[in-house]
Amino acid sequence: MQLPTDYKELATAYGPGRFADYLQVYHPHGPTPYVDLTGPMPAIIRNQLQKDHNQGTHPVPYSPQRLFAMGSTDNGEYLFWITSPSNAPDRWRIAVNEARGPRWFTFDGTLTQFLVSVLNGTTSVPQFPVDLLQQEPAFSPSGPITPDTFVPPAPAATTNLDTIRDWARANGYDVPLRGRVPAEVREAFERAHRADAG
Incomplete structure (x- = not known):
């Protein structure tokens, strides 16, 4: 499949990583299968969307x-x-779904235009937390991933953010009542529940 020119330039310039400590753009050399553009995630997500579409979920x-x-x-x-x-x-446009909900947002532009518009505050995506730009947006390259440090993310449909917040507060983490849950809290939640399951 051909890829958009702006994406190839973005991927070459930045490599794998996250924007504003919130947005992960998949990369052909992503450090895990979960963030690898050529890995299994795009097909898994498309199959889930097709299932939701067929069932009217x-x-x-x-x-x-x-x-x-x-x-x-x-x-x-x-x-x-x-x-x-x-x-x-x-000429491809950008769409953003709502985790565990029905809302979709469409941006009429390229991925790079979308990132610039969101990160400079011009475009507000209703699904994104209102405090997304409280800190200056920056790019964080992906660090080396080892089996000891990497915890695969739970499927979005099964992770309830209120459950994570409740667990975090009960375990001494300071988390907001609304908005995004910091990545380190989500990872701690996943580690704790993997240990409980194992």
Whole structure:
């Protein structure tokens, strides 16, 4: 599949990592299968969307077969290319779903235009936390991942943020009542529950 020119330039310039400590753009050399553009996640997410579409669980405003997941957020939303027209990737638009909800947001522009517009405060995505830009947005490259430090994320559909917040408060973490849950808290929650399961 051809990729948009702006994405190839972005991936080359920045490499794998996160923007504003919240937005993860998948990369062909992502450090784990969960953030690798060429890994299994885009197909897994598309299959889940197709299942939701077929069952009427959450309305999908586009054909799931036209959506290609190329990023995610700390709260479990996914960023998609709307791959239409399929032979003109530089004209693809951006869609963002709502984790555990029916809302979708569409941006009429490229991924790079979307990131710039969101990170400079011009575009407000309703699914994103209101405090997203409280700190100056920056890019954080992905560090080396080892089996000891990497905890696979739970599927978005099964992770309830209120449950994570309740667990975090009970275990001494300071978390906001609303908005995003810091990545280190989510990772601690996942580690604790993996240990309980094992």
